Amino acid sequence: xxxxxxxxSAVANDxxxxxxxxxxxxxxxxxxxxxxxxxxxxxxLSLDIExxxxxxxxxxxxxxxxxxLRAVAGFVTPVRGxxxxxxxxxxxxxxxxxxxxxxxxxxxxxxxxxxxQNVAFGLxxxxxxxxxxATRVRECLQLVGMAAYASRYPQELSGGQQQRVAIARALAIxxxxxxxxxxxxxxxxxxxxxxxxxxxxxxxxxxxxxILYVTHDQIEALTLADRIAVMNxxxxxxxxxxxxxxxxxxxxxxxxxxxxxxxxxxxxxxxxDTRQQARVRLGSRTLQVAAHTTAHPGETRMLCIxxxxxxxxxxxxxxxxxxxxxxxxxxxxxxxxxxxxxxGVEMCVDSKPLRAPPPRGQRVSVHFAPHDATxxxxxxxxxxxxxxxxxxxxxx
Amino acid sequence: xxxxxLFGIFFYPLFFIAKxxxxxxxxxxxxxxxxxxxxxxxxxxxxxxxxxxAVLSTIGCLVLxxxxxxxxxxxxxxxxxxxxxxxxTILAFPSFLIALxxxxxxxxxxAFNFILMDLLHTREPPIDFVYTKWGVILAEIxxxxxxxxxxxxxxxxxLDTALIEVASSLGARPLRIIRExxxxxxxxxxxxxxxxxxxxxxNEFGIVLFIGAKGVITLPMVxxxxxxxxxxxxAGCVAAVVNIVLSxxxxxxxxxxxxxxxGGRASVL
Numbered sequence: 001x002x003x004x005x006x007x008x009s010a011v012a013n014d015x016x017x018x019x020x021x022x023x024x025x026x027x028x029x030x031x032x033x034x035x036x037x038x039x040x041x042x043x044x045l046s047l048d049i050e051x052x053x054x055x056x057x058x059x060x061x062x063x064x065x066x067x068x069l070r071a072v073a074g075f076v077t078p079v080r081g082x083x084x085x086x087x088x089x090x091x092x093x094x095x096x097x098x099x100x101x102x103x104x105x106x107x108x109x110x111x112x113x114x115x116x117q118n119v120a121f122g123l124x125x126x127x128x129x130x131x132x133x134a135t136r137v138r139e140c141l142q143l144v145g146m147a148a149y150a151s152r153y154p155q156e157l158s159g160g161q162q163q164r165v166a167i168a169r170a171l172a173i174x175x176x177x178x179x180x181x182x183x184x185x186x187x188x189x190x191x192x193x194x195x196x197x198x199x200x201x202x203x204x205x206x207x208x209x210x211i212l213y214v215t216h217d218q219i220e221a222l223t224l225a226d227r228i229a230v231m232n233x234x235x236x237x238x239x240x241x242x243x244x245x246x247x248x249x250x251x252x253x254x255x256x257x258x259x260x261x262x263x264x265x266x267x268x269x270x271x272x273d274t275r276q277q278a279r280v281r282l283g284s285r286t287l288q289v290a291a292h293t294t295a296h297p298g299e300t301r302m303l304c305i306x307x308x309x310x311x312x313x314x315x316x317x318x319x320x321x322x323x324x325x326x327x328x329x330x331x332x333x334x335x336x337x338x339x340x341x342x343x344g345v346e347m348c349v350d351s352k353p354l355r356a357p358p359p360r361g362q363r364v365s366v367h368f369a370p371h372d373a374t375x376x377x378x379x380x381x382x383x384x385x386x387x388x389x390x391x392x393x394x395x396x
Numbered sequence: 397x398x399x400x401x402l403f404g405i406f407f408y409p410l411f412f413i414a415k416x417x418x419x420x421x422x423x424x425x426x427x428x429x430x431x432x433x434x435x436x437x438x439x440x441x442x443x444x445x446x447x448x449x450a451v452l453s454t455i456g457c458l459v460l461x462x463x464x465x466x467x468x469x470x471x472x473x474x475x476x477x478x479x480x481x482x483x484x485t486i487l488a489f490p491s492f493l494i495a496l497x498x499x500x501x502x503x504x505x506x507a508f509n510f511i512l513m514d515l516l517h518t519r520e521p522p523i524d525f526v527y528t529k530w531g532v533i534l535a536e537i538x539x540x541x542x543x544x545x546x547x548x549x550x551x552x553x554x555l556d557t558a559l560i561e562v563a564s565s566l567g568a569r570p571l572r573i574i575r576e577x578x579x580x581x582x583x584x585x586x587x588x589x590x591x592x593x594x595x596x597x598x599n600e601f602g603i604v605l606f607i608g609a610k611g612v613i614t615l616p617m618v619x620x621x622x623x624x625x626x627x628x629x630x631a632g633c634v635a636a637v638v639n640i641v642l643s644x645x646x647x648x649x650x651x652x653x654x655x656x657x658x659g660g661r662a663s664v665l
Contacts, residue, residue, distance in 0.1 A: 073561070073565050074564075074565075075561055075564075094564075095561070095564040095565050096564050096565070096566075096567050096568055096569055097567075098565070099567070100565050101565070101566075102561070102562055102565040102566075104558045104561075104562060106556065106558060108556060108558035108559050108561070108562045110559060110563070110576075110577060111581075112580040112581070121563065121566055121568070121576070122566030122567050122568075125563075125566055125567040125568040125569070125572055126567045166562075169562075169566070170565075170566075173566055173567060179565075
């Protein structure tokens, strides 16, 4: 990937000065509902994004995440609720007055303008002096490593280069908020990984810019976001730090959408509020698991175990063991993925590479530590009571 | 065989017109017929008037067509699709129908004058432009604007709305977006539509004839007058050759501009 260029640090050094001159606002959604005709695309979204925070809106297609971003940009007007940038209510404000930088999936570079003209566009629209425009364009192109391409036209650039120019163009106006709408989805896997690192680096260099990052890719969300808002069917499902949502998923949907998850229906036998642990029963086995919400003996709950938390090797004292029948073995280069049938449910295990994987049909024991298995909250567990966890989607 | 058919039904008559313009009814080939017509002030006036009407009509079509295409494409309103379909219908009309409707609407006994005379309590019709060159120009703008709109609508339908949204988020107001984002994308379509308009208005006969504007003599009217009314077939052929040269020249320019601007996608007519 293209790295930083000489002179780039000038922009980075400018950032704290800019921040001290004017505090960057965050974003606040207050009960925002957006509808297209009779179709509700976003329902009652309330969410606070702190200044300088990277918030990922993560969800499947049609979950309302792009609509939320477009509402912040001003391209759709909520039928209910208010949107604030800092303390300013921007709900009715036209897009050109919001001072927001935006990067979209297909880059949307102006095809008849050279790279430098693209980056200068927002500055010219804002009436910046000519000298300042030239300086700022140079700084921003250096920031994204595209200074050598200033006189090229967009069609002369690769996808990754176009995306860098799009980011430079958005940053040129010193936006209070940066909106990224699936910015990497048009890139191939290798470029995507590199650009992900670049965006993370940019945010480290411009820590005062609030970023709203829309994606359906959990890896992008986990890598970049300070917090993740998980959305589904036009609603906010859960919000929390990437680690919390991954390690202690509050809901069944989040457990399966943020990372891969094994979900097993278990019966609570005992709950220890002090240690936030529970003893549960799975078939004939008793397991010790983490429980971050109150559980009542006799309840049926869903137990979430990440595939990589399961091991074929026994844990130290206090570990849990599940036994199942091996149904599939897949070699993935750096790891083996095993599929087991446990109590009528298919479970997935990500193991380190095995020299001699067990044959299909063999009974296999897998082990996990109590803190690696989390009991999902009651509302979700109750709804799933009595059902088997469905076979897992191979997301990773 | 197809070439022979094409030659027989198309090129032979053209060849015959060119031959007639040089030889007259009988006699050796000479440029005397050209000299006679081209040096007449009557012909100069007709040529100038033809170009003037064609250029002004084309400019009017470009301006009106661009504005209307912008509204239809980017300003959501109920019935936008209907309007788009109606444009196609106008393209199928004969041009003289517009001239006819103009006389019904704006003529001295037309609907507008009738209403205005009633409102203003006057016996003289207040609107009196139909039977002038401005009436011809307005009628041609009305009829030929869809020829500009159609390629523009096609071009706008291919315009990525994300360009407009990003420009807006960068602080650009609507006029700047139209000027700097939409207009450059529309240039090939404007060139294609405008060139076609110029070509067609240069040769327009039905509107001029139906409006019957006093003193508005254009090249097609000269051809008609000489060949049909005055039975001066040779002079009519000379005027026709000049008209053909003008048209072919403009058509070549149209193709050249189209190839230079990559307007192939706009040439949907």
